[in-house]
Amino acid sequence: MDIRATACPHDCPSTCALEIEVRDGRIGAVHGAKANSYTAGVICAKVARYAERVHHPDRLTHPLLRTGPKGAGQFRPIGWDEALDRIAEAFQAVAARYGAEAVWPYYYAGTMGLVQRDGINRLRHVMRYSRQANTICTRICEAGWMAGVGRIAGPDPREMADADLIVMWGGNPVNTQVNVMTHITRARKQRGAALVVVDPYRNATAEVADMHLALRPGTDAALAVAVMHIALRDGHVDRDYMRRFSDDPPGLQAHLAARPPPWAAAITGLTVAEIEAFAARYCATERAYIRCGYGFSRTRNGAAALHAVTCLPTLTGKWKHPAGGAFWNHRAIYPWDKTLIEGLDVRSPAVRELDMSRIGAVLTGDRADLGAGPPVHALLIQNTNPLTVAPDSNKVRRGFARQDLFVAVHEQFMTETARWADVVLPATTFVEHDDLYNAGGHSHIQIGPKLIAPPGECRSNHQVGQGLAARLGARHPGFDMTAMQLIDATLKASGWPDAETLLRLRWVDAQESFEASHFLNGFGHDGKFRFAPDWAAIGPHHEGMPRLPDHMGNTDPARPEAPFRLVTAPARQFLNTSFTEMASGRKLEGRPTALIHPADAERLGIEDGTRMRLGNVRGQVVVHARLFDGLQPGVLVVESIWPGTYFEGGIGINALIADDPAPPAGGAVFHDTAVWAQAAEATLAVAAD
């Protein structure tokens, strides 16, 4: 048995350094690399069981052609040549009739590998197919972080181990990036550090925290602003730091005066005592590390909220201290030259860009989304499952049901999106192809080499791109290279060691110096942190954004016809819809379940295990109730993303989610939804009337 080194490709900031047992063309146990200073030998349970996923009997292993109605899941096997010929012919016919922009290659982060994830853009740019605005996950965070900080980087996440206080704001790393807990645990053991979790429900991380602030969804900015008010009131601001490193200290201080704890308590639903206690903890140490999760950004006011949180260490000057400041993502520390991978040399800004979060609106012909271009008549989908994952699932499904839409899906399993395809292509997993990774949640660059042969006829995303390019006449040097050649050339062009060296070293740590990562020489923009962001420069939907850090009251309000605020938080055993195919994970998760406060449950006549129907103007789903006092009355939490097939009616939780673009630059508002809730039988009775 060999132990082979690689990296986890999944849509998770941890990008763990892995060691995988390989024997006779199969993988066995998967371990975290102990020698990697971030992974530190720890990985999540779902990837530790990865052999179950790789060698799963339900893997797609042959190209398939639809034989029944769209969505019926009726296919017959075909050969690769026929499959690629059919896709190329469909794309050529669509482009000839409607223009190249009627073809939309659609992808996201099913793998985070630079070659196998982003290579689809090379085909797009060479063929001048519609571009994609990658809004669904990070766009709101990007906007909020860039608003003040001006550069997507921050203090080394390993510094959490040296903190006296870690604030996990809007995240649940026990479920979503277990390595964060490793470094928090070190701080608690070595320094007696405290962990505070800010999140609408007592998630698995909050369960083990020293303090949990269960605020109403979408009210995080109010909490941050009130803590700033207290810091100012109690003399914990660093005026010299603000003078040197921020844009408008007097303006901010005047603004904060009118936002005392009772103001924030009314908005957040927290008590004044809770806000004061959190502020006291935050102000008591220079070594306060705020780890920003994605959760609190997934609202219409998420960018404003993230900006407000980043103002806290600026007002108090904590950025300059070891283990002080805030962190969201490390994107800016990797200066990639992705010309070969993505075909950036032939990208044209004149080609239309479509918002991936609004795929339902795009496919159903919303002119505001299509702009001056044609309707989309052909899709090539890699690394994502929009029928389940994208907002407003019913609208997305209506789009996929169009008879004049050709859909090719390249996937590992028969996802809901694949079921609606005309041609399905079987895809490799990360142990069956070569790829290159950089981490968002730490600072390592790694290569994940091919470890075993793929099952059946599976091909990598890069191979599919090459096959289509040959048929479509798409010319670019990147199509003539193997994945490893692309990795090697990209590393060299970007100033990193070549592939051979990186494979030997296993990883390169790209962490910037303390001075750079703590912004000791200034922030992005003009060197100054912006309390007053230029929102208009960040995105077109900036109207109504607060001039200074503030609560923005633009969320979907609880109201008589939709009195609950719904959060669709990530489950522990799934990662979006990846891993839902593993029976072991589904067993641990149970079934689609809504957490509901006991007071709400009593009022609605709901008991533990009751079938509940949740709904709003976009749709309805049936889940089972779990009574839970770790959230405020009026809040519901459904951990997911369960495929729609696990819900009565066959449509998943994202049927309830609006596809509104979040201010100022777009992004999906997964945790900003008002719904009604009833015992399912009661609803059925009303419907029968």
Ligand code: SF4
């Ligand atoms: S914690 Fe994240 S990066 Fe690490 S193994 Fe699990 S999914 Fe992969």
